[in-house]
Amino acid sequence: MAVMGDQHNTFDSSEFRKIVQAIESEVGKVIVGQDLVIRHVLLGILSSGHILLEGVPGLGKTMLIRALSRTLSLDFSRIQFTPDLMPADITGTEILDEGTDGRRAFRYQRGPIFANLVLADEINRATPKTQSALLEAMQEHTVTAGNTTYPLPSPFFVMATQNPIEQEGTYPLPEAQLDRFMFKVNVPFPSAEALSE
Numbered sequence: 001m002a003v004m005g006d007q008h009n010t011f012d013s014s015e016f017r018k019i020v021q022a023i024e025s026e027v028g029k030v031i032v033g034q035d036l037v038i039r040h041v042l043l044g045i046l047s048s049g050h051i052l053l054e055g056v057p058g059l060g061k062t063m064l065i066r067a068l069s070r071t072l073s074l075d076f077s078r079i080q081f082t083p084d085l086m087p088a089d090i091t092g093t094e095i096l097d098e099g100t101d102g103r104r105a106f107r108y109q110r111g112p113i114f115a116n117l118v119l120a121d122e123i124n125r126a127t128p129k130t131q132s133a134l135l136e137a138m139q140e141h142t143v144t145a146g147n148t149t150y151p152l153p154s155p156f157f158v159m160a161t162q163n164p165i166e167q168e169g170t171y172p173l174p175e176a177q178l179d180r181f182m183f184k185v186n187v188p189f190p191s192a193e194a195l196s197e
Contacts, residue, residue, distance in 0.1 A: 020046075023071055023072070024038055024042065026067075027042075027064065027067045027068055030067040031063060037053075037064065037185055040183070040185045041064065041159065044157070044159075044183065045068070045072070045155075047182060048155065048157075049182025050138050050159070050160070050182060051157075051158075051159050051160070051181060051182060052161075052162060052183070053065075053162070053185050054161070054163075054184055054185070054186050054187065055161075055163075056163065057163060061161040062078070062119060065119045066119075069116075069117045072117075074116035074117045074155070075116040076115055076119070077115035077117070078112070078119040079112050079118065079119065079120055080122065081121060081122050081124075081125045081126035082125055083125060083126065086130060087129065087132070088111065089111065090111050090112065090113050090134065091111045091133050091137070091143045092108060092110040092111035092113070092114070092145060093108075093109055094145060108146075108148065108150065110150070111143075113133075113134070113152065114150075114152060114153060115153065116153050116154075117159065118158050119161070120160035122163060123160040123162050124162040124163065124170040124172065125169060125170055125171070126171065128174055131173060131174070131177050132174070135176060137152060137156075138181075139180055141156050158181075
């Protein structure tokens, strides 16, 4: 029990459990047969950790993250990682703006990283240089452009998906990037019953 002034604040574990079960149930309406995956991803969010989901395409990884963002009422942004994606496509860039008085000035145009829940879809399809654009954001919850540092919204989570490394056209994540993830969740192929449902 924590005491703050004259008020007593208690942590009600049974109420917390009910809320988590309600979230799992709601997401389970969309993602069938992946209860353990849902639980692990939710644990990552509740622990303020970033999660790496690995599995072959078509298993509902993207749909899982969309369903979680809707259920938790979090701002959601999706970045599709491709070999031609540049770091500024993630973080944003300075653009030249002309004011009503005719003066020109640089203005920072925020990238899709400025959301509560960011889906880094197929992160291992981008080059290491582009992958590294997430390092500061994931560790410091900020983005630095030029001489200015911009805070990211709170809460801030990165959920990255990756295809197995043995697939053609993928780049293994560097160790510095892997260290930013709390854990990796393997997304198994669902059972025939789950597929039917």
